[in-house]
Amino acid sequence: MRAFEYVKPTTVAEVIRELGRSWEAAKILAGGTDLLGELKEGIIAPQKIVNLKGVADLGYIRFSEKEGLKLGAxxxxAEIAAYPVIRQRYTALAEAARSVATPQIRNIxxxxxxxxxxxxxxYYRDENTRCLKKGGPICFAYNGENKFHAILGGGPCYIVHPSDCAPALIAFKASVTIVSPRGKRTVPLEEFFLLPSRRMxxxxxxxxxxxxxxxxxxxPLPNxxxxxxxxxxxxxxxxxxxxxxxxVRLRGGVCEDVRIVLSGVAPIPWRSPEAEAVLKGKKITPSLAEQAAKAAVAKSQPLAQNAYKVPLTQAIVKQAILKTVA
Ligand SMILES: Cc1cc2nc3c(=O)[nH]c(=O)nc-3n(C[C@H](O)[C@H](O)[C@H](O)COP(=O)(O)OP(=O)(O)OC[C@H]3O[C@@H](n4cnc5c(N)ncnc54)[C@H](O)[C@@H]3O)c2cc1C
Incomplete structure (x- = not known):
């Protein structure tokens, strides 16, 4: 691992002063459960590490009916998975957070x-492989070992998005606040992630x-x-x-509104308007859930080793719909 400068600022203003205009200049450290792996495995070698943990007012959960839920970065x-209002009103988010890694990792x-x-x-995580994401010439997964890669939205790189919380947050129409030396901006989380065809x-x-x-x-609206x-x-x-x-929002068993967002199948959390359209305005039954699940994978383009993901996705979508309305 290359030596780096280490700083621990105490305010957001100081954090952004420490960051640079290139990814090589500085990287942010939060819990470190992903970043330290990247550093140790030689995937990244920034000149500076900026530890966010010195900033006192970035760890909080706030909820009010008027303003909704606010989560400090x-x-x-573990805090999200255990928070009573999140468990009751944003169940998918609590379940997603609870499904991540191990208790030790969730605590950090x-x-x-x-x-x-x-x-x-x-391929991305292998120090010696210069794949497309690391400025190399090709995506090695495309003709290589692609059991876990994308079946939707892939190309020219076929990664899948790794976060469990992101799909749940997008399904709840979350936004993120981003701060830089140029000021503050708020971006719907659905627009926060970019396909490799837009950014490599x-x-x-x-x-x-x-x-x-x-x-x-x-x-969330009532029901x-x-x-x-x-x-x-x-x-x-x-x-x-x-x-x-x-x-899903129900009235008398009929689906008034629904958002379905998939993980593990695409380079970004993958919203399925096709599956949503099947359910909207109808009473949700097992056969309607089956139709929606089919619609969710209708456009999939599996690679040589991951066609199994098509029926698996279909089964998970159907089960998730039926579990939600049970
Ligand atoms: C064994 C193992 C199993 C895992 N299983 C799962 C799983 O099942 N599901 C899942 O979703 N994840 C899983 N993960 C990934 C884990 O959830 C992430 O590593 C963790 O959430 C990252 O959070 P962190 O605070 O440790 O981030 P860090 O490791 O500190 O940072 C991660 C990245 O985000 C950047 N970053 C951090 N905070 C900010 C910020 N506020 N603004 C901008 N950039 C920032 C960092 O620069 C870095 O690039 C697993 C990880 C491990 C090691």
Whole structure:
């Protein structure tokens, strides 16, 4: 690992002064559960590490009916999973946070870091492989080992987005506040993640001198229910092979509104308007859930080793819809 300067500022203004105009100049450290792996494995070698943990007012959960839910970027996943209002009113988010990694990791990992974590693709994570994301010529997964790669939205790089919390937050119409030396901006989380066809070097709209300070989630309307369902290879702890966040508003059993966002299948959390359209305005039955699940994967384009993800996604979407309305 290359030597680096280490700083621990105490305010957001100081943090953004420490960041540079390139990713090589400085990287933000939150819980470190992703960043330290990248440093140790030689994937990144920044000149400076800027530790956010010295900033006192970035770890909080606030809720009011009028303003909804606000999560400071340093709030841990364990805090989110345990918070009573989140468990009751934003169930899919609590379930998603609870499904991440192990209790030890959830006690340290922050929501800001969970949204900004880098892909788990084994070619990207291999120090000696210069894949497209690291400025190389090709995506090695395309003709290589692609069991866990994208079936939707892939190309020219086929990573899948790793966060479980992001799909749940997008299903709840969350936004993020971003601060930089140029000021503050708020971006709907649905527009925060970018496909590799739009940006190759990183997965979000963030520039090197920007930080996420807060996540805002509107108050769910009455009769809203939600769930996050995840299939993983190891139940003790693992990333999603496939997951689905479903947020639905019902009136007399009829679906007034619904948002379905998938994980593990695309380079970004993948919203499925096709599946949503099948459910809207109708009474949700097992056969309608099946139709919606089929619609969710209708446009999938599996690679040589991941066609199994198509029926798996279909099954998870169907189960998640039925669990939400049960
Ligand atoms: C064994 C293991 C299993 C895991 N399983 C899962 C899983 O099942 N599901 C899942 O979702 N995740 C999983 N993860 C990933 C884990 O959730 C993330 O590593 C964690 O959420 C990152 O948070 P952190 O605070 O540790 O971030 P860090 O490691 O400190 O940072 C991660 C990245 O985000 C950037 N960053 C951090 N905070 C900010 C901010 N506020 N603004 C801008 N950039 C920022 C950093 O520069 C870095 O690039 C797993 C990780 C491990 C090690």
């Amino acid at each position: 340093l709030t841990t996943l 990992a922050t929501i800001g870091g969970n949204l900004c974590q880098r892909p788990r693709c084994w 070097d990183h997965e979000t709209v963030l520039e090197p001198d920007e930080i996420v300070t807060e996540i805002q989630v509107p108050t 809203t229910r939600s769930t996050y369902l995840k299939f993983r290879e190891r139940d003790s702890f693992d990333f999603a092979v496939v997951g689905a966040a479903v947020v």
